[in-house]
Amino acid sequence: xxxxxxxxxxxxxxxxxxxxxxxxxxxxxxxxxxxxxxxxxxxxxxxxxxxxxxxxxxxxxxxxxxxxxxxxxxxxxxxxxxxxxxxxxxxxxxxxxxxxxxxxxxxxxxxxxxxxxxxxxxxxxxxxxxxxxxxxxxxxxxxxxxxxxxxxxxxxxxxxxxxxxxxxxxxxxxxxxxxxxxxxxxxxxxxxxxxxxxxxxxxxxxxxxxxxxxxxxxxxxxxxxxxxxxxxxxxxxxxxxxxxxxxxxxxxxxxxxxxxxxxxxxxxxxxxxxxxxxxxxxxxxxxxxxxxxxxxxxxxxxxxxxxxxxxxxxxxxxxxxxxxxxxxxx
Amino acid sequence: xxxxxxxxxxxxxxxxxxxxxxxxxxxxxxxxxxxxxxxxxxxxxxxxxxxxxxxxxxxxxxxxxxxxxxxxxxxxxxxxxxxxxxxxxxxxxxxxxxxxxxxxxxxxxxxxxxxxxxxxxxxxxxxxxxxxxxxxxxxxxxxxxxxxxxxxxxxxxxxxxxxxxxxxxxx
Numbered sequence: 001x002x003x004x005x006x007x008x009x010x011x012x013x014x015x016x017x018x019x020x021x022x023x024x025x026x027x028x029x030x031x032x033x034x035x036x037x038x039x040x041x042x043x044x045x046x047x048x049x050x051x052x053x054x055x056x057x058x059x060x061x062x063x064x065x066x067x068x069x070x071x072x073x074x075x076x077x078x079x080x081x082x083x084x085x086x087x088x089x090x091x092x093x094x095x096x097x098x099x100x101x102x103x104x105x106x107x108x109x110x111x112x113x114x115x116x117x118x119x120x121x122x123x124x125x126x127x128x129x130x131x132x133x134x135x136x137x138x139x140x141x142x143x144x145x146x147x148x149x150x151x152x153x154x155x156x157x158x159x160x161x162x163x164x165x166x167x168x169x170x171x172x173x174x175x176x177x178x179x180x181x182x183x184x185x186x187x188x189x190x191x192x193x194x195x196x197x198x199x200x201x202x203x204x205x206x207x208x209x210x211x212x213x214x215x216x217x218x219x220x221x222x223x224x225x226x227x228x229x230x231x232x233x234x235x236x237x238x239x240x241x242x243x244x245x246x247x248x249x250x251x252x253x254x255x256x257x258x259x260x261x262x263x264x265x266x267x268x269x270x271x272x273x274x275x276x277x278x279x280x281x282x283x284x285x286x287x288x289x290x291x292x293x294x295x296x297x298x299x300x301x302x303x304x305x306x307x308x309x310x311x312x313x314x315x316x317x318x319x320x321x322x323x324x325x326x327x328x329x330x
Numbered sequence: 331x332x333x334x335x336x337x338x339x340x341x342x343x344x345x346x347x348x349x350x351x352x353x354x355x356x357x358x359x360x361x362x363x364x365x366x367x368x369x370x371x372x373x374x375x376x377x378x379x380x381x382x383x384x385x386x387x388x389x390x391x392x393x394x395x396x397x398x399x400x401x402x403x404x405x406x407x408x409x410x411x412x413x414x415x416x417x418x419x420x421x422x423x424x425x426x427x428x429x430x431x432x433x434x435x436x437x438x439x440x441x442x443x444x445x446x447x448x449x450x451x452x453x454x455x456x457x458x459x460x461x462x463x464x465x466x467x468x469x470x471x472x473x474x475x476x477x478x479x480x481x482x483x484x485x486x487x488x489x490x491x492x493x494x495x496x497x498x499x500x501x
Binding site: 076077080081083084085086087088089090091094121122 | 376377379381406410411412415448455
C-alpha cells in the first residue's frame with residue numbers, strides 16, 4: 001500500500017503479475033526490469049518503440065540494435081493471450097475496440113475494422129494497443145462527499161466534469177462505492193450502474209474487477225437510455241450512475257428517471273462549468289433540476305485528480321476558488 | 331513335455347502378435363473417431379458459448395481422448411500460444427496412450443494445422459477451420475476403417491495360422 005497525503009492508493013495487484021504474461025519474451029524481460037512507479041499506460045505500436053506513460057511524464061523503450069521490440073505478429077499474439085486464446089469469445093469487446101482484463105486493466109485496440117451491414121463487426125490486423133493499468137483509489141471521493149450529500153444522507157444528483165484524463169472515472173467509482181456503503185455522512189443507497197463502456201466496474205465474465213459496494217447492481221455493456229429505463233422499471237434504484245453523458249437520448253432518459261425520483265450521478269467531458277451553457281443537453285438537465293451539483297476536476301502540477309470546484313445547480317461556486325483539493329494520487 | 335510347452339508358446343506368441351497388430355489398427359480407428367467427435371463437440375460449444383478455450387477443451391474430453399484434452403487445457407495457461415500447448419499435450423498423449431501412439435505422422439500434421447487456427451479468430455472462422463479439419467479427417471477415417479476391416483482380420487488370421495503352422499512344425 002502506498003500512502004500519500006492521507007489518501008491511500010492501493011495497488012490492487014502488482015501490474016507485472018497481472019500483465020507481463022501478455023508480452024513477447026524480449027518486451028517481457030524489458031518491462032520486468034522497470035521499477036518506476038506508477039505506470040499509467042503501456043502503448044505498443046508495431047515496429048515502434050514502446051511508450052510508457054507515467055503520471056505527468058513518459059518514456060520510450062527502444063529495442064537493442066538490429067532487433068524489433070514489437071512486430072505485427074507480436075501484437076496479434078498479445079491480443080490472443082489477452083483473450084485467453086479465445087478470440088471467438090471476445091467478439092463484442094473487439095467490436096467496441098477494447099478488452100477488459102482480470103484486475104480491471106483495459107486494452108484499447110487499433111487495427112483494421114471489418115464491417116458488415118450492422119456496422120463494425122470486429123477488428124483485425126491489430127497494429128497498436130494501449131494497455132491502461134487499473135488502480136483502485138479508495139477514498140478518492142472523500143473530499144467530495146460532504147458537499148454532495150444532503151442532511152438526510154441522500155446524495156444530490158451530481159455531474160462530474162473535466163477534460164479527458166483527469167480522474168473522472170476514478171472519482172465516480174469511489175463515489176458510487178461510498179454511497180453504496182453509506183460512508184462519510186451518506187446513508188447506504190441502492191445504486192444501479194449503467195456501465196455502457198464496461199469501464200466503471202470493469203466486469204470480466206460477470207465479475208466486477210472494481211469494488212463498487214454491496215448495494216450496487218451493474219448493467220454491463222448496455223446503452224444508457226435502455227439501461228436507465230430497465231433499471232427504473234425493474235431494479236428500484238435510489239441512484240443511477242453512469243459515465244460519459246453526452247447525447248440527447250441519454251439526457252431524456254435521465255430526465256425521466258428524475259421524474260421518478262431517482263438520483264443520477266454521472267460524468268461528462270467538459271473542460272469548465274461555463275461550457276455547460278453551450279452543451280444544451282447537459283444544461284437542460286441542470287435547468288430542470290435533474291442535476292443539482294457539478295464537480296470540476298482537473299490537473300494541478302501535472303497530476304490528475306484535483307477538485308477545482310464544486311458548484312450548485314445554478315453554477316454558483318460552493319468551494320473556495322484557490323488551491324483545489326487533491327482527491328487521489330496515482 | 332518341453333516340446334509341448336514350446337508348441338503352445340509359439341502358438342500363443344504368433345496369435346498374440348496377430349491380435350496385437352489388429353488391435354493397433356482398431357485403436358487408431360477408434361482414437362481418430364473419438365478425436366473427431368470431441369473436436370465437433372468443442373466447436374459446437376465454441377459457436378454458442380463465450381467460454382474460454384481451456385474450459386471448452388476440458389469439457390470436450392472423452393474416455394479415449396481424455397489424456398490429450400486434459401493436458402491441453404492445463405498447458406494453455408502456461409504456454410505462449412495454442413500450437414505450443416497442443417504439441418506438448420500431443421507428445422504426452424503419444425507417450426502415455428496406445429491409441430495416440432498409433433496415429434500416423436500425416437494425421438498429427440493435420441491436427442497441428444488445425445491447432446494453428448484454434449481460438450485465434452472469430453466464431454465464423456472457427457467453424458470454417460473445424461469444417462476443413464473434418465473434411466480432412468473424413469478421408470483419413472475412411473482409410474483407417476478400411477485398414478482395420480481388411481488388414482485387421484488378415485493379421486488375426488495370419489497370427490493364428492502362423493501359430494498353428496509353427497506348432498505343427500515343432501511337433
